[in-house]
Amino acid sequence: MSESTQTDHSGGGHISTAWKMGLSALERFGVVIAFIALFTYNAITQPETFLKPENLRNLLNQNADIGVIAVGMTLVIIAGGIDLSVGAVMAFGAAVGLITMNALFEGSMNETLAVMIGLGTGIALGAACGLLNGLLVTIGRIPAFIVTLAGLIGFRSVTLAIAEGGEIRAAYGLTALQTLGRGGLEIPGVLDYYEQPVIFYWNILIFFAVVIAGQLLLGRTRLGRHFIAVGSNEVAARYSGIAVNRVRTWSYVLVGACAGIAALMSLMRMNSVSSSGVGHLAELDAIAAVVIGGTAMTGGRGRVWGTMLGVLILIMISNMLTLADVEVYWQGFVKGVIIILAVLIQRGKAN
Amino acid sequence: MLEIRNITKQFPAVRALDGVSLDIAAGEVHGVIGENGAGKSTLMKILAGIQPPDQGSLTLDGIPYQPRNVNDASRVGVVMIHQELNLVDDLSVAENILLGREPRRFGLIQLGRMRTEAARLLEEIGANIDPRTRVGDLPVAQQQLVEITKALSQKTSVLILDEPTAVLSERETTLLFKLVRRLKERGVAIVYISHLLPEVLDLCDRISVLRDGRLVAETTPAESDADRLASLMVGRDLVDVYPPLVPPSIDTSRLSIRDLSVPGHASKITFDVAPGEIVGLAGLVGSGRTEIAEAIVGLRAISGGEVRLDGDAVRFRSPKQALERGVAYVSEDRKGRGILVDLSCVENTTLPNLSAYGRLVPDRRRERAATADWIKRLDIRCPDPRSPIRTLSGGNQQKFAVASRLDARPTVLLLDEPTRGVDVGAKRELYHLIAGLARDGLACVLISSELPELLGLCHRIAVMRQGRLAGVVDGPTASEESIMRLAAGVGEEAA
Numbered sequence: 001m002s003e004s005t006q007t008d009h010s011g012g013g014h015i016s017t018a019w020k021m022g023l024s025a026l027e028r029f030g031v032v033i034a035f036i037a038l039f040t041y042n043a044i045t046q047p048e049t050f051l052k053p054e055n056l057r058n059l060l061n062q063n064a065d066i067g068v069i070a071v072g073m074t075l076v077i078i079a080g081g082i083d084l085s086v087g088a089v090m091a092f093g094a095a096v097g098l099i100t101m102n103a104l105f106e107g108s109m110n111e112t113l114a115v116m117i118g119l120g121t122g123i124a125l126g127a128a129c130g131l132l133n134g135l136l137v138t139i140g141r142i143p144a145f146i147v148t149l150a151g152l153i154g155f156r157s158v159t160l161a162i163a164e165g166g167e168i169r170a171a172y173g174l175t176a177l178q179t180l181g182r183g184g185l186e187i188p189g190v191l192d193y194y195e196q197p198v199i200f201y202w203n204i205l206i207f208f209a210v211v212i213a214g215q216l217l218l219g220r221t222r223l224g225r226h227f228i229a230v231g232s233n234e235v236a237a238r239y240s241g242i243a244v245n246r247v248r249t250w251s252y253v254l255v256g257a258c259a260g261i262a263a264l265m266s267l268m269r270m271n272s273v274s275s276s277g278v279g280h281l282a283e284l285d286a287i288a289a290v291v292i293g294g295t296a297m298t299g300g301r302g303r304v305w306g307t308m309l310g311v312l313i314l315i316m317i318s319n320m321l322t323l324a325d326v327e328v329y330w331q332g333f334v335k336g337v338i339i340i341l342a343v344l345i346q347r348g349k350a351n
Numbered sequence: 352m353l354e355i356r357n358i359t360k361q362f363p364a365v366r367a368l369d370g371v372s373l374d375i376a377a378g379e380v381h382g383v384i385g386e387n388g389a390g391k392s393t394l395m396k397i398l399a400g401i402q403p404p405d406q407g408s409l410t411l412d413g414i415p416y417q418p419r420n421v422n423d424a425s426r427v428g429v430v431m432i433h434q435e436l437n438l439v440d441d442l443s444v445a446e447n448i449l450l451g452r453e454p455r456r457f458g459l460i461q462l463g464r465m466r467t468e469a470a471r472l473l474e475e476i477g478a479n480i481d482p483r484t485r486v487g488d489l490p491v492a493q494q495q496l497v498e499i500t501k502a503l504s505q506k507t508s509v510l511i512l513d514e515p516t517a518v519l520s521e522r523e524t525t526l527l528f529k530l531v532r533r534l535k536e537r538g539v540a541i542v543y544i545s546h547l548l549p550e551v552l553d554l555c556d557r558i559s560v561l562r563d564g565r566l567v568a569e570t571t572p573a574e575s576d577a578d579r580l581a582s583l584m585v586g587r588d589l590v591d592v593y594p595p596l597v598p599p600s601i602d603t604s605r606l607s608i609r610d611l612s613v614p615g616h617a618s619k620i621t622f623d624v625a626p627g628e629i630v631g632l633a634g635l636v637g638s639g640r641t642e643i644a645e646a647i648v649g650l651r652a653i654s655g656g657e658v659r660l661d662g663d664a665v666r667f668r669s670p671k672q673a674l675e676r677g678v679a680y681v682s683e684d685r686k687g688r689g690i691l692v693d694l695s696c697v698e699n700t701t702l703p704n705l706s707a708y709g710r711l712v713p714d715r716r717r718e719r720a721a722t723a724d725w726i727k728r729l730d731i732r733c734p735d736p737r738s739p740i741r742t743l744s745g746g747n748q749q750k751f752a753v754a755s756r757l758d759a760r761p762t763v764l765l766l767d768e769p770t771r772g773v774d775v776g777a778k779r780e781l782y783h784l785i786a787g788l789a790r791d792g793l794a795c796v797l798i799s800s801e802l803p804e805l806l807g808l809c810h811r812i813a814v815m816r817q818g819r820l821a822g823v824v825d826g827p828t829a830s831e832e833s834i835m836r837l838a839a840g841v842g843e844e845a846a
Contacts (some may be wrong), residue, residue, distance in 0.1 A: 083497065130817060221713070234695060236688050236689065239680070241669075300693055
């Protein structure tokens with residue numbers, strides 16, 4: 001090998017160092033860049049519609065429940081698991097929650113109290129389903145994929161049976177649920193087309209609250225650190241004195257509770273439960289958001305804020321495609337391509 | 352046969368290799384030694400085509416050799432056998448040996464021919480392994496033989512062995528050495544990397560010593576001994592490798608093991624450890640030492656006997672419970688069980704004792720302060736405690752593994768092969784660390800396969816043989832021979 005080629009080699013080394021630094025920034029913050037790019041693109045191409053407060057509000061409102069599930073999914077994936085049953089648990093929780101509040105209301109309980117108890121039941125049921133999943137995975141030693149796949153089929157089936165395959169509606173005269181769904185935070189000075197104040201519904205606020213809670217849990221609490229440790233190397237975590245089974249079970253309880261919260265959000269928004277429609281494919285949308293957000297499917301590494309951006313990116317892509325008159329049938333294809341691209345860009349981090 | 356000229360490799364932080372030149376001759380066993388981080392592994396990765404050099408050239412039989420990947424290298428006969436084996440656990444021995452070169456007819460694999468071919472190859476190297484066995488079911492030592500068979504079934508001219516004896520027992524090591532010598536007679540050039548100086552002196556024809564990426568010496572066993580090689584590796588003379596032994600002040604027992612039995616691994620083991628005492632556990636690989644330690648901290652089922660802590664009978668169900676009662680265990684498998692490679696040094700240090708930094712929300716400032724404290728106390732070299740622990744050298748990782756267990760303020764410390772894969776300089780530091788901990792009143796159990804370190808550090812040494820306690824000897828007066836006799840069962844009546 002001659003002198004000149006040797007110099008080339010080392011020169012190439014410097015360039016590749018700079019290139020690598022740029023690439024690693026792209027890996028870490030690619031999701032932020034993608035979010036900003038999509039937002040700007042939408043804002044420029046549809047200045048009249050996209051940036052309107054009520055449009056942003058409606059987009060968020062329609063997807064906030066999936067967003068909450070995605071936060072729970074982030075935690076369970078970081079802890080080295082997966083939960084495919086979330087969509088079915090969400091439907092189950094919503095159905096039982098609505099039936100409970102209907103029964104209490106018709107039993108002449110105070111309307112608000114009945115609704116609160118019904119919503120609480122939904123969350124508690126979600127957490128209970130999560131606990132069952134968690135115990136089957138840890139003590140039953142069945143792979144999470146299998147346990148939660150069975151849950152996906154099983155809980156959906158129970159919901160369909162309860163509703164006889166159809167829809168459960170709020171009892172006649174029960175309006176508090178709907179009122180709650182239309183309520184929220186009025187941001188002063190933000191007006192819609194008719195000069196009326198725009199209300200950011202509770203659902204949207206719940207989504208952001210869950211994101212903040214999830215990020216704090218992961219980054220600042222002992223349980224969050226234990227999720228990362230167990231997902232990173234379960235054996236080493238056990239040798240370090242971590243109660244691995246308890247930690248893993250907690251991750252399923254939390255994702256189940258998130259599905260329960262999503263259930264009450266869908267109740268507030270729809271005022272009814274479609275036993276086949278609620279939470280349909282929610283598990284896949286949630287996993288997609290987690291992956292786009294930069295969480296490793298192998299566990300041990302991830303971030304909740306990334307998942308939030310993943311959710312927002314998926315919302316904007318659907319919105320963009322709808323407004324661009326792309327048939328709804330093709331939207332899934334585009335999402336698929338985005339997911340693959342996200343993983344390709346972030347792959348370098350593992351090395 | 353293989354000429355290495357002026358190889359240089361620069362990594363972002365360090366120059367791993369700096370103008371290294373070596374000649375490896377056919378029919379020669381060439382030992383390459385050096386401390387961790389001296390550049391051995393990088394050099395071998397370049398030879399095997401895993402990494403390209405930044406500068407310099409390689410020539411094989413007079414032809415320029417520039418492998419871009421492992422396949423390029425093996426096509427011209429350069430094969431490396433890693434510490435981590437490259438076998439498919441779920442395939443049979445025969446399938447592994449002939450992987451990618453299966454005998455076929457009409458596009459279908461001829462299973463019978465594959466088996467007889469594999470059996471022939473195994474017999475040729477003297478390995479007594481059934482080619483139909485699933486590789487995952489074999490002990491590691493036999494897996495290594497399968498890998499060597501695989502390497503030799505191809506046209507191999509240069510064989511690189513990276514720490515091959517790390518996973519082998521004494522008997523298996525002898526077998527491997529026989530095999531290496533036979534390959535040498537067949538004209539294969541063998542590059543042999545090892546930490547263990549006696550075996551390098553025993554096996555190699557020439558020895559090259561690397562230090563900080565440079566070749567500092569090339570010598571032969573005839574003109575060198577272990578002491579000289581060790582000082583060449585570290586670049587200075589090693590003095591006071593072992594700290595002075597201070598007898599324990601209290602002679603009450605802190606940890607008492609009474610007739611402890613672990614199904615399949617150990618039966619009726621009894622020994623005591625006092626505060627301030629270091630008790631060694633010696634024995635061959637597979638004699639049940641690790642299993643005893645794992646049973647004490649609740650990682651294995653106990654079928655009989657008891658563990659007493661300060662006189663109270665205890666039976667822990669998990670390392671968590673053990674740690675809560677002050678019994679800590681540092682595993683021999685550092686990367687698999689001791690530390691979490693992807694977590695930061697701070698996170699690793701505080702993980703076992705995280706509740707002490709806040710019940711729900713750990714105080715990160717206090718975590719960092721505690722880590723800084725341990726870095727100072729154990730003299731750990733760690734430029735940024737918030738970076739992943741995998742960026743550190745093995746010795747420093749090991750110190751963090753120990754620190755993380757000590758952070759929970761245990762009163763009993765079980766150390767399993769704490770100096771495995773650690774270089775000479777770091778070993779000495781670990782010895783002083785362990786002795787210092789004992790002086791501070793910790794009861795220590797030291798499991799080790801290196802007799803000199805047991806003799807140098809321990810007050811008493813319990814020797815195990817095939818799951819039984821063969822005897823307990825006094826550290827200061829015992830000799831390697833007396834321990835080996837017990838461990839191997841020689842002259843049992845006399846002992």
